[in-house]
Each structure stands twice: as structure tokens, then as C-alpha cells.
Amino acid sequence: MSQPSLDAVVEPDETKGTLRIRTASVSDVESLSIYFTSLSTTTRNKRFMGARADLAVVAAECVAKAGHPDRFTLLAELRQEGQSTIIGETLYAYDAASRHGDFAISVADVFQRKGVGLKMMSAMERHASDLGHEMIAAETARANAEMRGLAKKAGFEDTGLGDWQSVHLAKRLSR
Template sequence: MSQLFPGAVVEPVELAEAKGLVCIRTASASDVENLSVYFTGLSATSRNKRFSGARADPGAVAAECIAKSGGLDHFTLLAELREDGRGRIVGEARYAYDAAARHGEFAISVADAFQRNGVGLQMMTAMETLAIDLGHEMIAAETARTNAEMRGLARKAGFSDTGLGDWQSVHLAKRLSR
């Protein structure tokens, strides 16, 4: 991909508002501390939306995201902003494939200051590309009916409401193809 970003999943994108390049890459064990810092920096509202409720243990959540990554059916992607040669996590997406259900499920968050700048859509595109490369045919997510941001992002990325949610949630799905 890029020599500047050797672990990049997609080509890095320059964000004018951020004055730097954003790289989407797979997470590794060395990212736990920075991911914990990222989760801690999310607003209470963003943390609540990402985890479907309050979570007071960002370090444990970060370790869990990384520990369950790897292999063919689980991965965590990080959006990393590079400024002055240093990296800062500004988004994350966690993906897990359910062989019994025959679809992948994901959760995603973007730092408050970087929302509505295309980072989420870039992360979803990278996640879908990896899922397709793994031979997965369907990807899904569930979000609160009140989470208009996620519903809008999913719609932009081509997801449809399956009608399988309940009075509190919306189930979103997308068929993957090359």
C-alpha cells in the first residue's frame, strides 16, 4: 500500500480539517494503550453509542478488542491520524464473523472531533474490503433507533434496515460483492 503507512489497509486520505493523513490499518498488541486512551477521549455520548451503554473500563475494552483480533474471522481496524510524524487513533472498527449465521458483525466509533469528515465511511469501506477478501458474503450491525449518526453512515455505505430490530434497535445488513 503506502511506504509511509506500511500496515495500511486502504490508501491514506488527507483530511483538510485535521491537517494530516488518516491511515486505516489493522490493530496489533502494541495498540492496547493508545486504544484505551482513544476510548477514554470519546465523549460520554459517543462511548454510550459505541458500546450500547456505559462502560467505565476503557483499558479492558481496548485489551478485549485487540485480544479477539487476528485470524480469519476477527479483526480490529484503527483510523490513525499522522501529524508531525506521530500517530493518534481517531477511529476504530471491530469485526467478527459468525460462521453459524454466515455473516460478519461490526461495531465502529470515530472520535468526536473527526465525525462527519469521512473517516467512518473510509473505515467501513476498508472493513468490507477485508471481509470480502476473507470470502464473507454478508455484513450486519445493530444500533439503537436513536443513533441517527450510525443509521446515516450505514445508509451512506449501502446498508439496509432488515426490519429485524425491536422497538429500541435497528438491524442493518449489506450483501458483499466484489
């Protein structure tokens, strides 16, 4: 399986670095756990749609099926002076019964609204399309205006399938 990669220059808080998006592996569990712990409570709650205390377990679950063709986690890393720091992640899993992939995404608080999430979603879509998947969907809280805005910018539409607390978003992938 080829690893999606995307390099771009970002300038958060006047700090220059290179952003690389890559597929996570089992060796990333500790770094991913640290990343999840570093998120603000608000961002963490939005990512997991509620409070989670078992972040090391969540990180392990994100990479547990590394190499499985219908499930992957992408990491956004900022490279500065030879050091790499995770600043975003997206988990993707294909559901054969519903014939679409579901995803969850987070971006470190200081890197939000800087294009990192959109770059990660584009990389995820390309990877899913390369796997032959035709549809991606996600569910988010109605109150999560940031995710709803990001999804709209990425071409997702509200399917109307959510309930009073959630919004269901979907996008057909082009091949």
C-alpha cells in the same frame, strides 16, 4: 493476512494530516484505551450501546484475537508531524453460524461527519470480502441517527429485525 490500508488527506479544523487505516495489533491496547477514554460520553455510549467503565479491558478485547482470520479491528490514525493518533476504530467479527460478520464502529467526536467513518467501513468491507465473507450486519439504537445515516450512505439496509429500541442493518458484499 494482508493489512488493509487506505491513505487520504483530511482537514479537521484546518489541521492537515494523513489518515491511515490499518489492522490493530496487541501493541495498540494502550493507545486504543486512551482513544476510548477520549470519546465523549455520548459517543462512547453509542459505540458500546450503553455505559462502559472498563475501557482498558474493552481495548484489550478488541485486539485479543489479532491475526484470527474471522476477527479484526481496524484503526484510523491521523498522522501529523511524525505523530500518530487514533481517531477511529471498527471491530469486526464473523459468525459462522449466522454466516455474516458483525461490526461496531466509532470515530472521535471532532472527526465525525468528515468521511472517516465511511472510509473505515469501506476498508472493513474490503477486508471481510477478501476473507470470503458475503454479508455484514450491525445493530444500533433507533436513537443513533448518526450510525443509521452512515450505514445508509455505505449501502446498508434496515432488515426489519430490530426491536423497539434497536435497528438491525445488513449489506451483501460484492466480490
